[in-house]
Amino acid sequence: MKILNIEHIGIAVGSGDKSRDFWEKILSLTMEHEERVAGQGVDTLIYPVGPSKIELLAATGPDSPVAKYLAKHGPGIHHVCLEVEDIKQAIKELKQSGIQPVFPTPQPGVEQTLVTFIHPRDTGGVLVELAQKGGTGSHGQE
Amino acid sequence: MKILNIEHIGIAVGSGDKSRDFWEKILSLTMEHEERVAGQGVDTLIYPVGPSKIELLAATGPDSPVAKYLAKHGPGIHHVCLEVEDIKQAIKELKQSGIQPVFPTPQPGVEQTLVTFIHPRDTGGVLVELAQKGGTGSHGQE
Numbered sequence: 001m002k003i004l005n006i007e008h009i010g011i012a013v014g015s016g017d018k019s020r021d022f023w024e025k026i027l028s029l030t031m032e033h034e035e036r037v038a039g040q041g042v043d044t045l046i047y048p049v050g051p052s053k054i055e056l057l058a059a060t061g062p063d064s065p066v067a068k069y070l071a072k073h074g075p076g077i078h079h080v081c082l083e084v085e086d087i088k089q090a091i092k093e094l095k096q097s098g099i100q101p102v103f104p105t106p107q108p109g110v111e112q113t114l115v116t117f118i119h120p121r122d123t124g125g126v127l128v129e130l131a132q133k134g135g136t137g138s139h140g141q142e
Numbered sequence: 143m144k145i146l147n148i149e150h151i152g153i154a155v156g157s158g159d160k161s162r163d164f165w166e167k168i169l170s171l172t173m174e175h176e177e178r179v180a181g182q183g184v185d186t187l188i189y190p191v192g193p194s195k196i197e198l199l200a201a202t203g204p205d206s207p208v209a210k211y212l213a214k215h216g217p218g219i220h221h222v223c224l225e226v227e228d229i230k231q232a233i234k235e236l237k238q239s240g241i242q243p244v245f246p247t248p249q250p251g252v253e254q255t256l257v258t259f260i261h262p263r264d265t266g267g268v269l270v271e272l273a274q275k276g277g278t279g280s281h282g283q284e
Contacts, residue, residue: 001169001170002170003170003191005191005192005194006148006192006194009151009222011267018266019265019266019268020266022266026235026264027145027224028144028145029145049148050145050146050147050193050194050225052147052148052194074267076266077267077268080151080219082169093168094168122168123161123164124153124161124162125153125154125161125216125217125219126161126217126218126219
């Protein structure tokens, strides 16, 4: 598969913690966009950093994967998202390597991406998201 | 402070685990450079991803911060490194905000950087490295 960039780093934040102050007031990053990804149970705050982004992830409810992560690990880096040229090709190659991605068919992510995830057991401890940009138009959902 | 890019993501790997296979064989990333950072007790393997990098971090010995991280958390994302324009200015601003960086004066990092770290207690659970590129010449160490 062709990997183009670190699209973003996803950071799990609890309600009322000081994460947002750190990224906005101490590091002076600007929050460009906020978006709910209902299918993944997260509210995201997006801070561009060069051609990448920091995304703060808050759970939308107790069944959200982020809520479960916070309960087990506390706040911190939840996943890294890599931009791929072709998400369907990436999923095909994962399966050929014996890896079952979390979403066997691409799902909508933030900002018109199509995404899947690779479980930490298959990567050496890291939750990896793969995202294709501009993938939610008619072509991407064909 | 002026933050330019996500310089790299540092991933702690144990001896003999499958992390390296994942990044090299499954994702087809190319290891460009390896380097020991004696002052931080790590051996690094560096994989460019667009203008950023994935760095796999192995402990050089049992007293390495990475060894302690692995003993507590297992393998996974250890830190995110943000490229700053001016590391001394960044440290000055952190101190003005009441944050004591791990290195109060910049230390040599990988690939001729000058770096410091911000403890997870000050960021909302994330170990953040700040790095200035090209900083280890005569100007940077003045």
